[in-house]
Amino acid sequence: MKRLMMSVAALAFLAGPVVATDIGDMTEAERQTFREEVRQYLLTNPEVLMEAIAVLEERQAADEAAAQEVAVADNAPAIFGSAFDHVGGNLEGDVVIVEFIDYRCGYCRRAHPEVNELVETDGNIRIITKEFPILGEQSVLASRFAIATRIALGGEAYEQISDGLMAMRSDVTELALARLADDLGLDSEAIFAAIDDPIVQSTIDANYALGQRMGITGTPSFVFGDQLVQGYVPLANMQDIVAIIRDTAG
Known part of the structure; x- marks a missing residue:
């Protein structure tokens, strides 16, 4: 669910124009319009959400690999010696x-x-x-x-x-x-x-x-x-x- 919410947020700018430029400044009517635009965009283009999730997972995998390299380097004497x-x-x-x-x-x-x-x-x-x-x-x-x-x-x-x-x-x-x-x-x-x-x-x-x-x-x-x-x-x-x-x- 967190991944979906992050992806939806990333796609928000593709959803179409709204009156306010900051979600916190929107009126309730503008928020409802915003939500509907996002929903319609994702229903029409579901592959975009999958692409966004794939990019997120790739970044997470790269971050994890980098963290593992650091962990191995920091503990090399105990691991190998x-x-x-x-x-x-x-x-x-x-x-x-x-x-x-x-x-x-x-x-x-x-x-x-x-x-x-x-x-x-x-x-x-x-x-x-x-x-x-x-x-x-x-x-x-x-x-x-x-x-x-x-x-x-x-x-x-x-x-x-x-x-x-x-x-x-x-x-x-x-x-x-x-x-x-x-x-x-x-x-x-x-x-x-x-x-x-x-x-x-x-x-x-x-x-x-x-x-x-x-x-x-x-x-x-x-x-x-x-x-x-x-x-x-x-x-x-x-x-x-x-x-x-x-x-x-x-």
Whole structure:
């Protein structure tokens, strides 16, 4: 409704002549004439209203993109340079993608194999994974376990656990996590021994704070180059974004 009112106001000057030049100076009769002229104009030319709305939406999108660029630039060290987050793919890759994930998020699960495929088939992407558990206690426990795996057993084990957690459909419990690690041939006792390491909680807290500063409200959320994209992004779209980043840099 606000968009319609703004568009109607913008079209008011096209509605035809009225006696007063300021709405506040109009008599009631002039206001009624003005309203009728606007109504008739829009009924006769409805495409003008749609064009006005389209222009408004384009401007809003441009403003949002500019604000995102500022947010990414202002938070670049925390986004790209944190020592706590897992870094995978090609560590010397020419394109960096950052993903905020929650293992209980359905869209994260949908995106996960596509992100993996993108990284594997491209071969020149560095992927930074930020644990961002926002969907309750089970999400937090899953992230704590994943981070503890990285601390105790390293990055390769982290990727195995991350893949396993994304595929997990049962409740996230300590027993289920131990079984997952054991099934993958990983030392579950070593992981649980590291789960209370202060780095585990500080990693999650740092990502919460970063997400708040950047206005991230859901998962998955991505940083592609200098742009924040919130929500699921299909593989083909990610490939297009990577191509655009390379074209722009080249």
